[in-house]
Amino acid sequence: MSYQTILPYLPEPISSAVAPLLNKDPAIEEIRLRTGKKIELSGPKQYLLDVYFSEVERASFVNKVTKHSFYRLEEQLKRGYVTIEGGHRIGIAGQAVLKEGIIASMTNLSFFNIRIAKEKKEAATPLLPYLYKDGWNSTLLIGPPRSGKTTLLRDIARIAGTGSVKEKIPPLKTSVVDERSEIAGCLHGVPQLDVGTRTDVLDACPKSEGMMMMIRSMSPDVLVVDEIGRTEDAYALTEALNAGIAVVATVHARTFEEAIRRPVIRLIRESGLFTRYIEVNRRRSYTILDDQGQAVI
Amino acid sequence: MKWIGAVVIISSSFFIGWRKSKMFSDRVSQIRRFETALITLESAIAFGAESIETTIRSIAASTEQPVGNVFKCFADQLSASDQSAGQLWKKTLQQHAHQLALKKEDIQIVEQAGHKLGLITQEAEKRKIKHVLRQLEKQREEAIAAEQRFSGMIRTVSVLAGMMTAILLM
Numbered sequence: 001m002s003y004q005t006i007l008p009y010l011p012e013p014i015s016s017a018v019a020p021l022l023n024k025d026p027a028i029e030e031i032r033l034r035t036g037k038k039i040e041l042s043g044p045k046q047y048l049l050d051v052y053f054s055e056v057e058r059a060s061f062v063n064k065v066t067k068h069s070f071y072r073l074e075e076q077l078k079r080g081y082v083t084i085e086g087g088h089r090i091g092i093a094g095q096a097v098l099k100e101g102i103i104a105s106m107t108n109l110s111f112f113n114i115r116i117a118k119e120k121k122e123a124a125t126p127l128l129p130y131l132y133k134d135g136w137n138s139t140l141l142i143g144p145p146r147s148g149k150t151t152l153l154r155d156i157a158r159i160a161g162t163g164s165v166k167e168k169i170p171p172l173k174t175s176v177v178d179e180r181s182e183i184a185g186c187l188h189g190v191p192q193l194d195v196g197t198r199t200d201v202l203d204a205c206p207k208s209e210g211m212m213m214m215i216r217s218m219s220p221d222v223l224v225v226d227e228i229g230r231t232e233d234a235y236a237l238t239e240a241l242n243a244g245i246a247v248v249a250t251v252h253a254r255t256f257e258e259a260i261r262r263p264v265i266r267l268i269r270e271s272g273l274f275t276r277y278i279e280v281n282r283r284r285s286y287t288i289l290d291d292q293g294q295a296v297i
Numbered sequence: 298m299k300w301i302g303a304v305v306i307i308s309s310s311f312f313i314g315w316r317k318s319k320m321f322s323d324r325v326s327q328i329r330r331f332e333t334a335l336i337t338l339e340s341a342i343a344f345g346a347e348s349i350e351t352t353i354r355s356i357a358a359s360t361e362q363p364v365g366n367v368f369k370c371f372a373d374q375l376s377a378s379d380q381s382a383g384q385l386w387k388k389t390l391q392q393h394a395h396q397l398a399l400k401k402e403d404i405q406i407v408e409q410a411g412h413k414l415g416l417i418t419q420e421a422e423k424r425k426i427k428h429v430l431r432q433l434e435k436q437r438e439e440a441i442a443a444e445q446r447f448s449g450m451i452r453t454v455s456v457l458a459g460m461m462t463a464i465l466l467m
Binding site: 060064067 | 300342346348349379380417419432
């Protein structure tokens with residue numbers, strides 16, 4: 001069960017209230033904890049439990065999440081989330097501490113959104129005819145939060161690294177740059193989720209530097225990276241794509257049109273580096289687009 | 298018989314004096330061990346890769362007893378309890394204070410190292426540990442001075458007191 005690694009983090013009364021529901025409804029995607037409020041579980045269905053998240057439980061939860069070591073997670077907290085074992089991501093809100101107008105840290109952490117990482121093997125199988133043809137197409141997965149982009153990306157990494165006898169895809173050297181530890185769910189550098197047998201993972205490393213490091217050190221055939229969008233990502237992506245490496249990446253947007261409104265994505269699209277765009281929506285249906293953004297299916 | 302009694306009295310008073318003087322040297326060495334442990338903790342926090350529990354476990358393994366035992370107990374409590382690291386550090390020190398040769402004020406200074414431990418930023422942790430180390434350094438200098446002044450004197454006085462008691466009783 002993918003949620004098992006979350007339970008030890010939760011205070012006992014909450015854990016025992018939440019566990020049966022998670023077991024009953026595997027589609028639950030998020031557990032929301034708000035100090036002084038009822039626990040909420042959301043997914044396709046929404047559940048509001050009759051259990052409150054108290055102030056004492058909040059302090060205990062923070063101690064467990066930070067492992068009594070707030071300093072280790074400063075960088076992650078500045079971005080507003082922490083990744084735990086199993087690749088589950090805990091979104092955090094509290095009070096931002098600013099230094100010269102820039103977020104220096106977070107304090108009074110009071111609101112938490114635990115996003116349950118789901119490993120869905122074969123999720124990418126229906127898309128393989130559009131992703132692989134005599135080699136992997138450089139592909140950009142476009143979708144809003146909770147649309148299953150990362151789940152899809154993880155399965156693509158798994159198929160690229162392991163190969164598929166049925167689809168006649170050979171196992172290739174695959175590199176995953178996992179800035180937020182969501183794709184491979186690494187614990188002490190070892191992936192907890194299946195990302196393929198010929199796959200190397202660079203965990204918790206900023207994407208642009210990470211992509212360059214993997215290109216130089218691991219000579220990948222396929223490079224997998226989550227949530228691109230910053231200016232510096234464009235340079236690393238161009239390097240990879242011009243070096244003959246197939247890149248599979250994701251970006252936050254509802255549609256192709258929305259994605260190319262971002263200067264970085266527009267630049268990448270204009271250079272024709274991606275040969276395939278796939279729109280993913282929350283109903284788990286896909287729109288396949290060619291390199292010009294025209295719907296293929 | 299009288300001679301045997303005299304030897305017992307003198308050796309007992311020598312033993313008491315030796316124990317008392319050892320307290321002075323133990324205090325110095327235990328302050329040093331806490332200083333070394335805090336320097337290791339500060340380095341680990343500056344590097345930022347390990348959790349406090351992992352660091353404390355490695356400190357416990359490399360620190361001589363009884364100080365090593367304080368860190369081992371603290372690490373065990375960190376993994377088992379929901380309380381904050383600061384509360385657990387204070388509790389651990391109170392539980393082990395009787396095994397240490399430290400004075401009350403030394404314990405209070407070491408206790409400060411646990412204040413908001415694991416709840417503040419890297420920079421704040423480093424500043425706090427540096428402050429505690431400076432205070433411990435002063436305590437160590439004072440402990441060395443006390444050892445030099447009283448340790449030998451206590452041993453001599455205790456032997457002499459034992460001899461005097463033996464002579465008076467003979």
